[in-house]
Amino acid sequence: MKLLAAMILAAGLLSAVHIVHAADPDPLQDFCIADIAAGPVSNGFPCKLPALASTDDFAFSGLAEAADPSVSATNGTATLAFVRQWPALNTQGLSLIRLDINPGGVVNPHTHNLATEILYVLEGEMYTGFVTNNFGNDPTISNKLYAKVVKKGEAFIFPRGLLHFQLNKGKVLASSLNVLNSQNPGIQLMPLALFGSGIDREMLEKSFFMNATQVAALENIFQ
Structure with missing residues (x-):
């Protein structure tokens, strides 16, 4: 019985610690x-x-x-x-x-x-x-x-x-x-993330069905 009581107490303490931890992000x-x-x-x-x-x-x-x-x-x-x-x-x-x-x-x-x-x-x-x-x-x-x-x-x-x-x-x-x-x-601005981050140009061409000239024009704007 003492062992059972100790286990219940330990479980309760662990639960309390979890509750306190969950509040830590608050000021x-x-x-x-x-x-x-x-x-x-x-x-x-x-x-x-x-x-x-x-x-x-x-x-x-x-x-x-x-x-x-x-x-x-x-x-x-x-x-x-x-x-x-x-x-x-x-x-x-x-x-x-x-x-x-x-x-x-x-x-x-x-x-x-x-x-x-x-x-x-x-x-x-x-x-x-x-x-x-x-x-x-x-x-x-x-x-x-x-x-x-x-x-x-x-x-x-x-x-x-x-x-x-x-x-x-x-x-x-x-x-x-x-x-x-x-x-x-x-903040992640989609055009900047895609055309201003240095992603391989072929990847952009094939993903957006664009040619190299079109991709380059957007890279010039966002880089």
Whole structure:
């Protein structure tokens, strides 16, 4: 009986340890201003000493003004407020993006592998949406498009990791404020990843049914 009681107690302790471990990704202190210069560790950046924090650490003005979309080949710009730009986000599980897109401009199809995203339109309108994964080749739900024109004051959600995009079909500058549930959500722009990373040109030609001249033209844009 004593052995049985000891085994039950041990099992209970292991269960408790598992529960504590499951909560570890949550903040373990009020804040942790990232020491960016120290470099990232496994789940964020080391903290600056709390006594060295100031009110200015918790304020951020980098999204106040629209970026100039005309500087981009796609006529669309994304201004980031991730942990590297705003160190106070460290361990808080949030980040922001501001999009500014000229009429006819786009934000290329891309993914955030570490975060779900909500887009809220500040000005103008955007054609935006996402494409689902390939669910075992089930034609009813695989590679399914969910997209619409989202107007000022409206919002749209992009599930974590799914390919999504923005296009300004209107006649004025379109802007949005996007919230993501990760301090470092990751961004992979599809054209840049494919045509700006040095993938063998033959691979690109055969994958996209393009000739060498067409692939080279895209490489010149994205490299």
